[in-house]
Amino acid sequence: MIVGILKELSFETRVSMLPETVSALIKKNVEVWVERGAGEKASCADSDYVSVGASIKSAVEIFQSSTIILSIHPPDETSPSPNPSQIIIGVFQPLYNGPLMDQWAKKNITTFSLDMLPRTTRAQSMDVLSSQANIAGYKAVLHAANIFPKYFPMFMTAAGSIAPAKVLILGAGVAGLQAIATAKRLGAVVEVFDTRPAVKEEVMSLGAKFIEVDGAADVSKAGGYAVEQTEEYKQKQQQKITEAIAKADIVITTAQIPGKKAPLLITDEMLAQMKKGSVIMDLASATGGNTNVTKNNETFLHNGVTIVGNSSLQSTMPSDASKMYGKNVLNFLQLIIDKEGKLNLNFEDDLVKGACITHGGEVLNSRVKEILTD
Structure with a gap:
């Protein structure tokens, strides 16, 4: 053969x-x-x-x-x-x-x-989504650090103190968890949001703060993939994300739903509240992106915020x-x-x-x- x-x-x-x-x-x-x-x-x-x-x-x-x-x-x-x-x-x-x-x-x-492939324990050794997402999460942080006009870690110098970068990660799947670990290694303060309460322990074990939102849809029968949420949940989610995103320097979004357009996590109103010089790394750009303005395979400035649409970071x-x-x-x-x-x-x-x-x-x-x- x-x-x-x-x-x-x-x-x-x-x-x-x-x-x-x-x-x-x-x-x-x-x-x-x-x-x-x-x-x-x-x-x-x-x-x-x-x-x-x-x-x-x-x-x-x-x-x-x-x-x-x-x-x-x-x-x-x-x-x-x-x-x-x-x-x-x-x-x-x-x-x-x-x-x-x-x-x-x-x-x-x-x-x-x-x-x-079904997302089962037996399939882990064949799980191409996870192996490649691991790289994407790692590279997302490094790419953001290169673009961000400030330090990631805190510095105490004779010229004054430098506050650590604040990183917000939306989605704690394989890419998100690797992004947490990488951002923490670079000295950032990390907050994380995910619709699955079960990932809270993993997020906290990596040294990040987990943003909790009550009322998430049950994902236990979705084979390890994300599912669509109720409108009520989405409103609560947006309120929590709005509060976090206004303080963030780097936002990394990873949310995708198989067979559907990527969910809108960052609204135009949220974008307007982001600090000048901040960076969004949108890893869901190939399926529409987690913002209204994301462009697949493009990096551009939007009201002072750099938005990177890249679903192929593993290829770097x-x-x-x-x-x-x-x-x-x-x-x-x-x-x-x-x-x-x-x-x-x-x-x-x-x-x-x-x-x-x-x-x-x-x-x-x-x-x-x-x-x-x-």
């Missing part, structure tokens, strides 16, 4: 697997083909892949002969099309790309989108991002490749079934089906 690794689109710096992970796959009796130049932006030369036993091929050859194709993003219209019965694995955001999933289903392509650290992503993929592949290196699609496995979007000429995922029939 051949597993092919594609070179990503021009905006992406990561690669699906680094040579060290490819080596582990080859030891499982799997032949690996890597598209020429696939690892360059992640600091890996073609020769590095060859040295562990992989073969360097063109995209056309990979699409022609691979059983499984690895590509973080869906290939664009300039790429060869997957063949019927081929398997393609990546992070395809099927809840936003329903028509593409439908198109692949009609071509009898089997699609696994790892962003749709491509080496480690690729390392972690590749290990996630390898762990998932072990569910569908047996010890002899042969394909074994076991749809009785909840993780295999949960990540599968298309198979056998149809869209299998119920949530994607709903979007296509709306």
Whole structure:
């Protein structure tokens, strides 16, 4: 069996697997083909892949002969099309790309989108959302620190005292928790808001203050993802955030709801109250952003506040991002490749079934089906 690794689109710096992970796959009796130049932006030369036993091929050859194709993003219209019965694995955001999933289903392509894996303990080693969000939270703080026109830590100097920066983090998921830890290491005072009261202990253990709002919707049945809240809760939430945001120097927003527009957390009125020179890092910009004015992949000044719309901060650290992503993929592949290196699609496995979007000429995922029939 051949597993092919594609070179990503021009905006992406990561690669699906680094040579060290490819080596582990080859030891499982799997032949690996890597598209020429696939690892360059992640600091890996073609020769590095060859040295562990992989073969360097063109995209056309990979699409022609691979059983499984690895590509973080869906290939664009300039790429060869997957063949019927081929398997393609990546992070395809099927809840936003329903028509593409439908198109692949009609071509009898089997699609696994790892962003749709159930958020269970068993799936943690394959959780690409968490591994990449960890990097995004870390880089969000560092990027904000570079833009912010003041120190992060408190300083006592002969020229006077410098107060520490005040950081407000909206969302205490993986990205938010890493942002807390990083901001604290840089010496900032950190406050955190999240709709899930259960994360309070984690937030406080990292040295941050948790902003509590009563009446949050139950998220226990949402599989670890965020859910929409009631209007009454949203009003209470806005009041609490308004009070905190007026004092904040840095605001990092991470709130997203799968398949829906990102929730509005920072209103125009809140923006108007923010201090000149403050910074908003909006990690939800790809799905509309947590402010009304966020622009995806843009940084701009709005009434003295710098707003950064960036949902791809993980790509600014491509080496480690690729390392972690590749290990996630390898762990998932072990569910569908047996010890002899042969394909074994076991749809009785909840993780295999949960990540599968298309198979056998149809869209299998119920949530994607709903979007296509709306």
